[in-house]
Amino acid sequence: MLSKIKHNEYFIKLFQWLGGVVNHLLPKKKRIVLYSNWGFRDNVRYLYDYLIDHSYNEKYQIVCASNDFYDLDRTVPRNVVFTRSKIDTLRYFLTSNYFFYCFGGIPIKSVKNQTIVNLWHGMPIKKIGRLESGMSRDINYFDYLVSYSDFFSPVLKESFDVDQDKIIIANAPRNEVFISQSGSTSNKDKVIAWLPTYRKSSKLDSQNGESDEIIPLFNDLDDFRKFDQFLKSVGIRMFVKLHPLQDRINIPKNLTNMIFIDDSWLFEQHTDLYTFLAETDALITDYSSVSIDYLLLNRPIFYVMNDQQAYANTRGFNYTLDQFIAGQVVQNMDQFRYVLSSFSKDQDGFAKLRREKINTFYSGSSAGIKEMLGLVGI
Known part of the structure; x- marks a missing residue:
């Protein structure tokens, strides 16, 4: 029952509207949120490692939000927060300057002093997003989307229904190794x-x-x-x-x-x-x-x-x-x-x-x- 409500088109639109109002009203803190609803892995995990290895947690609070951390949260570096709470995740989203995700995402548009980055989880050989059969809802609620090159950008642009200036040509964090x-x-x-x-x-x-x-x-x-x-x-x-x-x-x-x-x-x-x-x-x-x-x-x-x-x-x-x-x-x-x-x-x-x-x-x-x-x- 709960799953059907969450995927209901009218519920999503109401959530987006209310979330947008609250997001506009709340001040933003110098914080980076890394989010994944399918385990803390893939691009958000590699981005996290990079941020810690390069001492970004000395300048920003880093929040890791996911349903599973595979024991990574047993040792917590300075100025880093791990949370499994969906309510806390939403609270951090609404009060943070930066929000990165590669799985899931929160269907609320960004506001001034806030940047949302969709790292995604790979270039789309198979159909994704709006190109999938039966997909009609809006999934464009980010400021930037990562593409490896101009070869993939047209398909990503159509898959997410995004403007060209939202696409960043960059390698995936997971590809650094x-x-x-x-x-x-x-x-x-x-x-x-x-x-x-x-x-x-x-x-x-x-x-x-x-x-x-x-x-x-x-x-x-x-x-x-x-x-x-x-x-x-x-x-x-x-x-x-x-x-x-x-x-x-x-x-x-x-x-x-x-x-x-x-x-x-x-x-x-x-x-x-x-x-x-x-x-x-x-x-x-x-x-x-x-x-x-x-x-x-x-x-x-x-x-x-x-x-x-x-x-x-x-x-x-x-x-x-x-x-x-x-x-x-x-x-x-x-x-x-x-x-x-x-x-x-x-x-x-x-x-x-x-x-x-x-x-x-x-x-x-x-x-x-x-x-x-x-x-x-x-």
Whole structure:
């Protein structure tokens, strides 16, 4: 019942109007709020690390607002506040100079002496926002939206229904670790990360692609066991991280070379997703924007797309495959085993294509975090 009320069009409009009035009346403090309603991760987490590492908390109070901090809030730096309270989050939003988010957001427009930045969580290979089927509500309640380059800006502009002057050409905070660690790894064994996007999500009441599969190419638990033995035979360790919105699945125990991880696992290892990815030798994904980011490492990428047409018919794409693919496309298990076997022998025929895509997607001019903060006045 509560969820239906929150997503009711009339309730949202009333909330926006009342929130706008209060936001206009309340004075703003020298404070930076970092918000995520799907766990304190991704771009807000990397921006937080940057702010603390560069002592921004000496000049600004920094508020971290989320539903899950993965124990990050056990040690609280000076002038930093962690809150899980939605009421406190709204209070901080209404009284702060700066508000950053990459998941969720608060549907209230900014006022004088306040800047709202939508970091988002990746460049839109698949349809998002106003381009999604059935999406009609206003999601433009920010001052700036981050785009990696002019290649992505037109789609972002249409997806969020924003003016061109609201788009900042900048790299994502989470990409900083890729930029600083590009090149080969020092792994003795081949290490691959597999990050499939979600097929079925009860949280979003959404179904994309062939959702009857556990994950692409795997139909039952025995498939996992057989594939685990194959990985062992070719000397590959594969770390599989399901999308946070993907419905949970049954995973067989005692797998040795196919390891399932999540955000909690990463924090237990004292690392984070992109730092972990920077230490891998290759990436497997599909229609996820992580492939755009991983290009910065210039390492092999494989695309498992056995449900391409079904995904196009449900979620839909903003680009053709040729526009964003920079590696081998896999559509069945035999192909999957073949390309991984070739990879284990250091065969890579896509280095030139990856460099071409990097030049297209980043234009050689995407600003870093420091420059982005300067653009928004911090």
